[in-house]
Amino acid sequence: MSLVIAGEVLSSRLFLGTGGLPRPALLEPVIDAAEPGLVTVSLRRASGTAPGGLLDTLRRREMRILPNTAGCLSAREAVLTAELAREALGTNWVKLEVIGDETSLLPDAVGLLDAAETLVREGFVVLPYTTDDPVLARRLIDVGCAAVMPLGSPIGSGLGVLNPHAIEAVRAAVAVPVVLDAGVGTASDAALAMELGCDAVLAATAITRADDPVAMATALRLGVEAGRAARAAGRIPRRATARASSPMTGLIA
C-alpha cells in the first residue's frame, strides 16, 4: 500500500534531504539511486530558480518538493520562512523545524507547537520535525499536522535510532504517517525505523556526506524496503533462551 500524506500518494518511503551534497552533478545520480518519494530543500540554501540549480533540476525531474524551515530559531522565523517558501516554490507543504539551540539542533517543543498551529490555520500542510515524544506528537496532530517527523538522534549525528521504544510509542500515539527524521547514518538505521512502524525515513547527511553518495542512496532505499517488508512479515518474539529450529520431538532416540 502506498504512503499517503494529506491525501497525496507518495511514490516511495525514502525521503531525500539535499543539504551537504559535495557536487551538484551528484544530485541526479543520487535521485536515480534513492528514488525518493519527496525531496526536502532549505529555502535558505536553494538557489531559487537559478538555471541548473537544485530547484531547476528537481522540477525537471518532477520531484515532489518539501520546503523546510531549517535553521529557524523561533516560531516567528519558521512561520516567515514557510510563507516565503510557499510563495517561492508554489507549494503549501512545509517541513517545520523550530530549532531550540544551535549546539544540539534539537526541536523547541513549545515554539514548534506554536508555529504548527499558526501554519495549519494559514492553510499549510505541516510536517513537523519533533522530538521522539509521543505526547508532543499527539499535541501536534491535535493542532492539525499532517504527519509527524520524530528524530532518531540529533541532526547530522549518524547515531541512528537511539530510543526505539520512543519511536514505537510515537507510532502508537498517532494515526497519521510517522516519518523518521534525523540521525540516520547507514542502511540498518533506516531498516530499524521501518521495523518499528515508521511509514517513511528521511535521510540527508547519511547520503550527501558518505564517501560514495550514490551507493549510499541505493543502500538506504534497500534498507527502507527491507525494514518495511520485515515489519509486514511479522518478526518472531525475542526470548532469552535458545529454541531449536528443527523439532526435537518424535525423533528416534
Place this chain on the structure above:
Amino acid sequence: MLSRVKILGAGIIGLACADELVRRGHRVTLVDPAPGSGASHAAAGMLSPAGELWHGESELFVFGARSAALWPDFAARLDVPLREEGTLLAALDHGDLQQVLRQAELLASHDVTAEQLARDELLALEPGLSDRVVGGARLPDRSVDPRVVVAALRRRLASRVEVVEAAGDLDGLDRRADHDVTIVATGALLPAPFDRLVRPVRGEIVRVRSSDPPRHTIRGWAHGEQVYAVPRTARAGVAEVVVGATSEEHNGPPVATVGGVSRLLDSARRLIPGLDRAEFAEAIARDRPGTPDNLPLVGATDLEGVILAAGHFRHGVLLAPLTAQLVADQVESGHVEPALDPRRFARSDLTSLERTTA
C-alpha cells in the same frame, strides 16, 4: 603566431592569464569595471590541494597539486611572499577527530602523507590552539595573500596591457576587428550563453588583526562546524588573520550576514581562544563560481574565438597559475585538458548538468 587577446574580468584568474599571455608576447586588453574586487578580494589564499581533497574529486586534486607546484615561481616573479609554515588540521571533539582521520585516509589513498598529531604534539606546534583539542594532522599546504597577488599583478601589467575599466560583455564577439580571441574570466557572473554553467555560492569571510596569531594555517572542525584561520605575516607585532568561510547557495546579492559571521567567529574562538582579543577588521561576502562537478571551465567553447577561464569555485587562487598556462596553451595550440573542457557539459542539455562523457 601572436594574438590580440581581450580578457573579460580582471580578478586573479584574468590577471594571471594576462600576465602569462604578455610573457609569451601576445597583446592583451583587460576589461573589468572594478578590477580585483570580486572573489579574489575575499579569498583566504590557501594553496591547499590536500586540505580541499574530497571523495570523488581526484581530478581536481591533481590539477590543484600541479598548480601548487607552479606557485613558488609564480610568486617569485611577482615578488610576493608565500607562507611556508604549513597547515594544521585540528579537531575539538571525537567526532571532529574522525573527520580529520577520514581526510588523512583519503589523502593516503592519493599518496599524500598527512602526519597525524596527538593532542600534545598539536599544541606544541601551535600553542594558541584551544587546550581542548583532541588531535589533528599536519599538511605541507602553503598560503598567500590574494590581495597582495592581485595588486602585484596589476602593477606589473599596468604598463604592459590596456586596461578598460568598464563592464565587459560578449556583444563584441562578432565584431572582432580589434582582437582575435576573447577570454571570459568573470567568475560567478558569466555572460550568456555560459551563465548556466556556473551558480553563485556565497562565502562570508572575516578579517581580524591579532597580536597573538596562529603560526600555521588552521583548518579546524569545531563540534562539526568547519572553519579555517589563515595568518598573514605580522607587521609591528600585529598580523591579519582571515577566518572563513560560510557556503550558501542563494539568489540574492552576496552580503555578509549576522548569522554567518557569528557562526564563523564562534567556531574560530573555540579553536583559537586568543582570537577573542583580536581587533575585528572586516566581514565581506562574495560569490564563488560553482560548477556542476566542482572542476573549473578552462578552454575553448562552441563560440568561435571565445575561451573560458571560469568556474573555479573554491580554488581560484590555487588554480590561477595553472589556468594561465592552460589558457595561453589553448590560445597558441588549441590544447585543452579534457577534464576541464567547458564543452564537457552538453550545450543542448545544460539543465541536466550531466557530463557528456565519463
